[in-house]
Amino acid sequence: MRFDKISLKGLGPFHRESTLDLAAIPGTLVAIAGGNGQGKSTLLECLAGALYRETPTRGSLASLATARDAYVEVHAVNGHAWTIRQVVDAVSGKGEALVLDEAGAPALPSGKVREFDNWAKAHLPAPEVLYASTFAAQGSGGFLELGAGDRKAVLLRVLGVERLEKLAGAARERARDAKARLTTAAARL
Numbered sequence: 001m002r003f004d005k006i007s008l009k010g011l012g013p014f015h016r017e018s019t020l021d022l023a024a025i026p027g028t029l030v031a032i033a034g035g036n037g038q039g040k041s042t043l044l045e046c047l048a049g050a051l052y053r054e055t056p057t058r059g060s061l062a063s064l065a066t067a068r069d070a071y072v073e074v075h076a077v078n079g080h081a082w083t084i085r086q087v088v089d090a091v092s093g094k095g096e097a098l099v100l101d102e103a104g105a106p107a108l109p110s111g112k113v114r115e116f117d118n119w120a121k122a123h124l125p126a127p128e129v130l131y132a133s134t135f136a137a138q139g140s141g142g143f144l145e146l147g148a149g150d151r152k153a154v155l156l157r158v159l160g161v162e163r164l165e166k167l168a169g170a171a172r173e174r175a176r177d178a179k180a181r182l183t184t185a186a187a188r189l
Contacts (some may be wrong), residue, residue, distance in 0.1 A: 001078045010070030012042035023188035050074040050084050
């Protein structure tokens, strides 16, 4: 996944609209610098917040909202280019979501967050995959710091075979159950 641009307003210390066009910055390495409390971590976590309506360490976008018209919008590429906007009301905590495809056409029939969540599951990587790859929350060692089981789960999800692992687990359970019933039947005989 590649993030090209982020705009946000009314989230954390971003009271006015702020935009960072990452695609316009030359080079492959970008440093975000500033003093304590000026929004460096909030800005970066809102990249993930736009995708999942939840930030890695700061909670939901609603908990970060400071205005009735708070929003975060990202332009991201994950196979296809998408513009994803999350709007949050700081008073009610309610939100709306907008997804536009490469041509600027809406990808969702409405702005309901449930529809967005279903779309996100089908079109975006799982949060664990994003956090273990191109994005690491502050203090996180990413993929290399994960335990063996968690690394395996991330790899299975990336490869798209996580479902097969669940089926294999169910088959192993059935085999154990059948073996136990066979042992019980043999003992009765």
